Amino acid sequence: MGSALSIGAGFQDHEHYRSEARKNSALRQQYSQQSQTAYKSGNGAKAKELSLKAKEYGREMDRYNNMARDMVFKLNNTNRPSNELDLHGLKVREALDITRERLTKFVKNKEPNLMIIVGRGKNSINGVAKIKPAVTELVNEFHIKATPNKPNQGCIWVEPAGPEGVDLSWIDDLFQELAKKLWAFLGFGR
Structure with missing residues (x-):
């Protein structure tokens, strides 16, 4: 279950x-x-001109980050089983967006299980995991x-909740x- 990012030119392109x-x-x-x-x-005119330039660079920043995200995700997930999601190498926001989309599919399709590989946080600042707690909350x-931590410390095992694990009180509130x-x-x- 190692990260594919450590292999080959894909890693260099991502960087x-x-x-x-x-x-x-x-x-x-x-x-x-x-x-x-x-x-x-x-100087309002100059301020507007500079602001538009800043926004242009912001769009370029997003474009490059999205290219890196897509490359990392593809490298890590292409050869994985459909019930595995590897988030190594992604920024927290990127990992959450991808996980939200995947969990929506998981629930909609009533899948039996999903293993989300979040990593242990070894590459995070001070070795403190950022993706794992954010994904757990999501x-x-x-x-x-x-x-x-199932099947290991760098994973989250997801299953449908039984009737006892689902909070349905919101339905009563909605109907009331x-x-x-x-x-x-x-x-x-x-």
Whole structure:
């Protein structure tokens, strides 16, 4: 279950895209600061011009990060079984977006299980995992059963929750609210 990122040219390309994203991020920040300075000095036209330039670099930053994300995801998941999702090498926001999409499919298709490979956090700053707690929190929003550290410390095992594991109280609240609105609409409200 090692990361495919450690192999070959794909890793280098991914790093190239991340590097380009960082360069564009720095330029975005630079133009944004210049825009604020121009605005404070009363030069609204220059401020707008610089702001538009900052936004352009922001779009480029996003484009390069998306290219890196797609490459990393493909490298890590192409040869995996359909019930595995490997998030190694992704930024937290990217991992959450991909996981949200995959969990939606998991629930919709009533799949029996899903192993989400989040890693142990070895490559994170100070070795503190960032993706694992974020994904664990996201999984809880789906009201499905998640077992961290199964089958190992870098994974989260997901299964449909049985009736005892699902909080359905929101359904009662929803129907009570709809009933109140219906009664008010029909003129029976207070």
